[in-house]
Amino acid sequence: MAKVIVNAVVNGEPVEFFCEPRQSLLEVIRDVLLLTGTKEGCNDGNCGACNVILDGVLVDSCCVLGVEAQGKTVETIEGLAGTDGDLHPLQRTFLDLTGLQCGICTPGFIVSAKALLESNPNPSEHEIRLGLSGNLCRCTGYDKIVLAVQEAGKMLTEAKR
Amino acid sequence: MSTTIERSSQYKVIGKDVLRPDGVDKVTGRAVFADDVHLNGMLHAKVLRSPHAHAKIRSIDVSEALKMPGVRAVVTSEDFPPIPEGIVKEEGAAFFALASDKVLFRGHAVAAVAADSPHVADEALSKIKVEYEVLKAVLDPREAMEPGAPVLHEKLNPMSFGARLEQHSPNALQQITSMGDIEQGFREADVVVEREFTTKTVHQGYIEPQSCVVDTAPDGSVTIWSTCQGPFRHRDNTADLLQLPQNKVKVIPTEIGGGFGGKEVPYLEPMAAILSRKTGRPVKITMSRSDVFEGTGPACASYMRVKFGAKKTGELVAAHLYFCFEAGAFPGAPVGGAVGIGLGRYKIPNQLVEGFDVVVNKPRTQPYRAPGATQIHFATEGVVDELCEKIGMDPIEFRLKNVVQEGDRNVQGVPFLRIGGVEVLEAIKNSDHYKTPLEGPNRGRGVALGFWRNGGGMSSCSISVHPDGTVSIIEGSPDLSGTRTGIGMQAAETLGIPFEDVRITVVDTDSVGYTMGSWGSRTSFATGWAAIEAARDVNLKMVERASSIWSVPPEEVEVSDGTFYHRDDGSKKFTFKQLAARLNATGGPVVGSSVVDPTRGVGPAFAANVVDLEVDPETGKVTILRYTVAQDVGQALHPGMVEGQLEGGTVQGIGWALNEEYFFDNDGQMRNSSFLDYRMPVALDVPMIDTIIIEVPNPGHPYGVRGVGENNIITPPAAIAAAIHNAIGVRMTDLPMSPGYVLQALWQQNGH
Structure with missing residues (x-):
């Protein structure tokens, strides 16, 4: 073709x-x-x-x-990561809060969460669950992903102040 | 989410939430999964699958496909050497060599095409002409056991999960175990409950499809990059099917995007190896999602009949468990395992367990996280819940009365060592969740208890000590969820060095000794034990080296917590780093190695759940309001990851309970082979899962480790069924308890 x-x-x-x-x-x-x-x-x-x-x-x-x-x-x-290797806050919180297991869905979740936080920097738990409901994870049960996104939102909001 | 944990602080590394070594690669997209492997000159292959559930293959004509520009080779079963009886057939692996005389399920692989691009390969599949003679299919296990049912195989392989089964009928194998006198037992019972249950076929639902890249060299040796749970099983099955010596097949396990039992066997690698041999080029095959649903092994559907008898005072006195597992097109449903654990959590003096492994014209099933246990617990815990209701006893008190404890015998007659059944029940009983009353219409609470044997088996490991005092560990267990972290922690603990000084790598089948796959909740336990033994070997050799440097007998040198010292002479002392720096100049580097097979030390484990939910009586939809799981993990290596196991397994169990099922039509065609129609839980479907980590150290393991990964999926369907009954008074006996089924049950109850 x-x-x-x-x-x-x-x-x-x-x-x-x-x-x-x-x-x-x-x-x-x-x-x-x-x-x-x-x-x-x-x-x-x-x-x-x-x-x-x-x-x-x-x-x-x-x-x-x-x-x-x-x-x-x-x-x-x-x-997402800075050119000097610094991780994006979402990458940091997924890592620190054990927001991944096998890791196959992780890039998609992080990109999806980035888009979510750009439109809603301080989402509630429900808003995160709704915002990420186009992403499937079969390992984590979502708890730690939701917490990682919440924490990254706080970090990004504080960084802007 | 919130975790209560009573933690012993006797360890320096174990029990800490260290940073996982593969973590940065996984959050930045650098981690290499099988489909991320690109080799020069690589071709792409696609697989042609049977459109019939049961048919004879009259002929296969690939000539038109081969004429297409960009098509490089086609493989059919004729390209495989004849399969020697007794080798691969005994392993149930014959069908990875493509269908030869018959296709046995819709999705059975018939041929594969290698081409310059996946699109060309896809187009070429439609040019392959296969002439079928369609045979009558059998899709229901009970029908398959009837006389006159269509027969799938001339004979059935009797081995199932290490147990030898008896032939029952042309399509069925059986295993029966009994204890005591069941008829006498039921006569002694004050209350007897008997019910039938069914569960549907469900899929493990890993997000990464099966994928491999295979490169066959001109000398015939095969290198495989694969997303697999057991690289050595992949190697052995591939070598068997291609009639190659095992050292001519090397399997390099890539990162693996979930498995849960579904990636234990080589669906693609043998055919890719032949395509690579034919073309002289590396070949990649990655399944589509519908291939994954239709062509791999989901978890078995089941039909179960359960009869339990108890005294008014709550003691179980008799139990009869009859179950048929739908194996799919080849035998191998987890009957042996389910017979072993089906009633194993309670002291029941009189019992009879009859398990059947039944072949039908559906995909050949595979294990799924605690294979067989979720189905059995749904049925047996359902009957227990009903007994509690009839006797008028609190469901936790009833279970506390009957749960097995140290010294009680398992079904094989072996007394249990220390186990945590009482602890997990007490934890639920004392949880804030259980103590908080649930209010509101159509709301209910349910509890259930789960039991899993966990696994052991062979693992190998080696550890190299570097001059700067850091170490490299190599091991052979694909890391599905963070296991390399827990394995490395056990080595660091044994060596007395910080976790940061350890680099741990999962290597290929040429680089480490035989290691069984990452299944059966065995990895952190058995490969962790291998790491402990390799670290002990390092310590032993470093003690010898210190003794030779100091010119003292080795028995005068001791090691503790990473310090080597002379037992009497305080001036003779090396830190791990100091001694490591001396190694190369004093006789060469130190490499510790180990091979373990710790089947005896395996610690079975319990999980208990309490769930609150609300049923919408208009739609039948069940909403989970609150969920608490308590699980005995022996010793939590990495509490964050352990919580993750509990949360993830529970949510898989919720999906199995409330939504997931294969819809087969009358021709054996799966009608919902996409993630849109096979509905797994998304973040919005579930609340936070409260986890309570219970640590009852396993006396069989140096650090008290028990398997963690599987136990948590076992209990949710049973707990949710109990809660639905509590909410609306209906006994749900079929999975999934999706809105339609719940509504149907409600209408039946109301006489509609």
């Missing part, structure tokens, strides 16, 4: 890549850009493991075509 050229900004860097029109953004991120932190759990928009932020909007990248990234910004899990 003939490939097309796509220009996008991925994690702050302008990139140009070839992609088949039938390839999903998830495939492009993983197989073309080799950013394998974004995971495939279901490939039909039901688990959130492939969550990325596309032009400021949280998406399941398996349900977006790669060509749709043309002219847009894409944020993946690889873009």
Whole structure:
């Protein structure tokens, strides 16, 4: 299948890549850009493991075509930590509060939580549970994920003061 | 969430919430799971699956697929060497070599195509022509046991979870155990309750699909990157199926995105190895989510009949447990294990357990977290709850009266060592949750008790001491949930060094001795024990080295808490780091190693639950209001992770209780093979889970460790059923207790 050229900004860097029109953004991120932190759990928009932020909007990248990234910004899990290796507050709290077990859903949860905290910096437990209900975790039972997001929200709010 | 824990502080590393060594990689996306492996020249393969539940394969024509541009090779069962009787067939692994004469379930793998891209491979599948002669399928285990039912196999493999079963009928194996005189027992009973229960097929629901990359070298040796729970089983099964020596197959376990029993067997690796051999290129196969649902092994559905008899004063006197587990297309449902633990938590002098392993034309089932126990506990704890109601006894008091304790004998007749059944029940009884009255219409509270045997088995480990006093540990247990942390902590504790000085890596099958897979709640217990023994070996060798440096007999040198010292001469003393710095110049480095098989020290364990819930009488929907779990973990290695096990297992149990099931149509086709329609709990479905960690040290383990991972899924369906009864007066006897079933039960009760 003939490939097309796509220009996008991925994690702050302008990139140009070839992609088949039938390839999903998830495939492009993983197989073309080799950013394998974004995971495939279901490939039909039901688990959130492939969550990325596309032009400021949280998406399941398996349900977006790669060509749709043309002219847009894409944020993946690889873009969260600072360039000097400093972890994002969400990465810090997931780690410190045992918010992960196997780790496969973790990048999607962290990206999803980042989008949530950007729109609601101080969410209640219910708002976190609602906001993250597009993400499946089979290991943790969600307790520690909810607590990690709550704590990261506090850290981010305090950092802004 | 909130944890009450009475903690002994005798340890320096164990029992602390250290930072997990793989954590940063997992929160930054750096951790490499199987589908993240990219090799130069790698091809992508897809698997063609049977559209019929039961059919003869007349012919397979792959010529059109091979003509497609970008298609590199196709594999069918003809590419596999003949399977030697008695090797892989005994392991139940034959079907990873693709269907040959018959397909036995819808989703049974028939062929696979390797191509330049997954899209091309997918397209090529539709060009493979398979001619089937459709046979009558049997989908219900009770029908499968009837005379005249369609027969799946010429003969059945009688081994199930280490137990040898008897042939019952063409599709069924059985295991029967008994104790005392059951008829006499029921005559002595004042109250008898008998009921039937069923549970549906459910899936482990790991978020990462099965995936592997396989590279076959020109000399025939095979390297496998795989998301697997047991790399050595993957290696052995693959070597058997390909007729290769075991040292020609190397399995590199990648990070694993959940397993829960579902990733114990190599569905993809043998066929990928043949595709790689045919093409001379590495081949990746990653399952789609529907492949995972239809082509891997879910947990077995069940039909159970339970009859319990008790005295008015609460003592259980007789029990009869009859259960059929639906094995799927090949035998191997966890009957042996369920027979062993089915009634194991109570002292019942007269008992009969009859378990059946029944093949039907559905996916071949696999273990799922405490295999068989959740089904059995749903039924037996349900009957116990009803007995309590009839006798008029508090459900915790009833269980305290009957629960087994140290010295009581298990079903094999072996007396229990110290166990924590009483402790978990007392913890629930004394919890803030249980003491707080529940009010409001359609609300109810339920309790239940769960028992699990836990596992032991072989593990290997080695530890290298570096000149700066840090150490590297290598071991062979894939880390599903943080086990490498707990294993490393046990080594650090034994060496008397800080956890930060330990680097622990899960390595491939060439680099460490045989290690059984990460299943059966065995990993922190058995591989942890291997790490302890390897650390003791390090200590022994370092004592010898200190003695040679000091020119004193080794028996005069002692080690305690990471310090080596002469027992009489206070001037002769090395810290671990000081002695480590001397090693290379005084005879070379120290490497400690170990192989353990600690089956005898395994500590069985209990969990007890109390749950409050509300039933919506209009819709039948059940909302969990509050949940508390108390579990005996022996010794909590990393309390944060232990809590995580309790919370996660409980929520899986809630999903099993309230929502999850395979919907099969009359042709054996699963009709809900996506995460949209197979509804697992999301964050919004559950409250915080209150955990109470009970530490009754296992006398069989150096640090008192018991298995933790499985026990917590066993009890929720039973506790929730009891709470629903308490809320609306209906006895739920079928899982899942989803809104439709609850409503149906309510209507029946109200005479609709």
